[in-house]
Amino acid sequence: MKSFKSNQLYQLTLTQFLETIREPEVLFWGIIFPVLISIGLGLAFTQKTESKFHVILVETQPTELDSLLCLYAQPEQIEGKEIRTWKVPDDILGNTAFRFERKDWHSAIVSLKRGEADLIVTDSTGRMQYHFDPHNSQAQLAYMKLSALVHSPEASVTTTAAAPIRPLTLKGVRYIDFLVPGLIAFGIMSSILWGVSYTIIERRSQKLLRRMIATPMKKSNFLFALMFVRILMNIVEALILFFFVWWLFDIQIQGNIGALLVLFMAGNIAFTGIAVLVSCHTSKTEVGTGWINAVQMPMMILSGIFFSYHNFPEWSIRIIKLLPLTALTDGIRSIFNEGAGWMEIITPSVALSVFGMLCLVIGMRFFKWY
Amino acid sequence: MLQIEVNSVYKSFKDVQAVQGISLAIPSGEFVALLGPNGAGKTTLVEMMEGLRKPDSGEIRIQGKSWQKHENELRKIIGLSLQETRFQEKLTVRETLRLFASFFGLGEKRVDEVIAWTGLESKHQSMTGTLSGGQRQRLALAVALLNHPQILFLDEPTTGLDPHSRLDLWKILKSLKDSGETTLILTTHYMEEAESLCDHIIIVDEGKILREGRLEELLNENARNLDELFIQLTGKTLNENPEKSQ
Ligand SMILES: Nc1ncnc2c1ncn2[C@@H]1O[C@H](COP(=O)(O)OP(=O)(O)OP(=O)(O)O)[C@@H](O)[C@H]1O
Ligand SMILES: [Mg+2]
DSSP states (O other), X not given: OOOGGGOHHHHHHHHHHHHHHTOHHHHIIIIIHHHHHHHHHHHHHHSOOOEEEEEEEEOSSOOHHHHHHHHHXXXXXXXXXXXXXXXXXXXXXXXXXXXXXXXXXXXXXXXXXXXXXXXXXXXXXXXXXXXXXXTOHHHHHHHHXXXXXXXXXXXXXXXXXXXXXXXXXXXXXXXXXXXHHHHHHHHHHHHHIIIIIHHHHHHHHTTHHHHHHTTTOOHHHHHHHHHHHHHHHHHHHHHHHHHHHHHHHOOOOOSOHHHHHHHHHHHHHHHHHHHHHHTSSOOOHHHHHHHHHHHHHHHHHHTTSSSOGGGSOHXXXXXXXXXXXXXXXXXXXXXXXXXXXXXXXHHHHHHHXXXXXXXXXXXXXXXXXX | OEEEEEEEEEEEETTEEEEEEXXXXXXXXXXXXXXXXXXSSHHHHHHHHTTSSOOSXXXXXXXXXXXXXXXXXXXXXXXXXXXXXXXXXXXXHHHHHHXXXXXXXXXXXXXXXXXXXXXXXXGTTSXXXXXXXXXXXXXXXXXXXXXXXXXXXXXXXXXXXXHHHHHHHHHHHHHHHXXXXXXXXXXXXXXXXXXXXXXXXXXXXXXXXXXXXXXXXHOOSSOSSHHHHHHHHHSSOSSSSGGGGO
C-alpha cells in the first residue's frame, strides 16, 4: 500500500499550509488584523459616549441663549479662542455636550463646510435663528436637542418624553451584534480572494505552475489544496474573532451551529470560485489586485457589512441581495441574531455553492497554467 | 527506438518567428546538446518537446506518442528543469522534493537518493529562498531526476554556476550517461559542456538548425572548435557578450 505521506493531495495541502504559516505578515494581515479591527469597531460603537455638537454663534445682539450660557456653560480658553461648553447629563441616551464659539459669518460658513461645526446660530431682533443643512441628520439632531434645551433648560428629553423610553437590552440588537457576522463574512471573502488568487498569480509568474503541471500532478488537487488551507485559516480566524467578541461583548450564536457551518462552507466555495475566475489568466499581480478590488470593493460597500443596505434606494436592494457577500452576511447574521436554523439557510447555501462551482468551471475552462 | 521525433515544427509569437521548421530524431540513450545564442529558439523548441507549448504546425512524438493523446503517460517518463523556476521560498529543499515526489507517487526513500546524488545533503533543511544560484540549479536538477526519467530535458542547467559547481553537475550527468538508461536534451551556451557531455550537437540560430552532427563531424580545418564553427556559421560568437549578437 502506498504511504499516506506520499499522497499528492496531502503533500500539496501540507506545503501550502507550511508556506502560509511561515509568512508572519500573512498571519498578521489574515488573522490578527481583522480581529483587531472588529474589536476596535466594537469598542467604538458600544461604549456609551458623549454626543458632541459644535455650534457657532454669529450674533449682533445677545439672545436668550446667551443668558442660558452664562448660567449653565463652562467658559474655557482653547488656543486663544473662547469656547463655552454646556454639558447635559442623561443616563439613558448618554450625555450631550454643546461647544459654543463666536465667529464672523464668513468663518462660520468655512467651519460648516469643513465639517467642524454642526449649527450656526444668528439673531434677528433678539430671537435666535438656526442655520444648518437640513439633509444632514447630525445637524438636525443638534438643532432638535439645542432648541429643546433652550426651551426648557432643566428638563432632559428622557424625563419630558410623552411616553417613557425603555432601552432594549435584548441579545442581538446591538451594533456589535450586527457587525460581527458581517466581519466574519467579509473575512471569508478577503482571505480567499487574496489568498487563493494571489497564490495562483504569483506561482504563475514564478513559472512554478508550469513546473508543477510538467509532472503527473492532478490539476484539481492543486486547487483543492489551496482551498482546504484557506478554509482552515478562515475557521481559525472566525474562531479567534468569535472568542474575543464573546469574551468582550458577550455575543452568542442563537441559531443552529450546524447550519452555520454549512453556510460557512458554501461561502468558502463561492469565493474560491470567484478567486479562481479572477486569477485564471493573468500572471501580473497588479492586474490581479485590480480584479480583486473590483470584485471586493462594491460588495464591501453594498452588502451591509458595516451598515445596513436598507438605506440604499429601493430598486438597488433587489440587486444587492443577489451579491454573494450579501447572501452570506445575511445568512450568518440571521443565525447569530435571529436564531435561524436549517430552513432559512438552505436557499443561500445552495445558491452560494452553485454560484461558486459555476465560477470554478468557467475559471478552469480559461485557466492558463503557464 | 527513437525517443524523440520532431517533424518540421514551426512556432511564432506575435511578431517573432521563434522556431522555423525544425526536424530532428533522437535515439534512445543519446545525449544531445542544443547550442545557440540568446533568442535562437532553444527554450521554445525544448518546451514544445516537453509538451508545455503547442507547435503552430508540425509534429512532435515522444516514444512514438503524441502529447495530445498521451499526456498522462508521457508526464511520468520525462524529467525536466525549466530555464527559470523559483520554487516556493518558504519550503525547505526536502519539503519541495517530497512535494514533487508525491506527484509521481514516490516517497522519502527517493527523496533521500536525489538529495545525496545532487550533493544537497548539507542544505536539505534550508528554505529554498535562501539557496544560492548554484544550489537552486541543483535543486531543479534533483526535482528533474526524481522519477528516474527516461528522457531528461535540461534548459541551461549550468548558466550562472562557478566552474567548480559546473564540474560537479557534469559529473552527475556523466554518471547518468554511464547507466545508459536516459536520453538527455540539454541547451547551453558553453562549448565545453557540449563537447564533454554530448554525443550529438545541434547548432540553432533564428529558429533554424544551422548544422548538426557528432563533434568530430562538425569540425574541419577552418573550424577547429565549436566557437570557430559558430562564428563561421553565423558571424556571431556564442556566449561572449551575447547582447552584442542580438
Ligand atoms: N512568450 C513569448 N512571447 C513572445 N515572444 C517570445 C516568447 N517566448 C519567446 N519569445 C521569443 O522567441 C524567440 C526565441 O526565444 P527562446 O526563449 O526560445 O530563445 P533561447 O534560444 O532559449 O534564448 P536564451 O539563450 O536567451 O535562453 C525570442 O526572440 C523571444 O523573444
Ligand atoms: Mg532559453
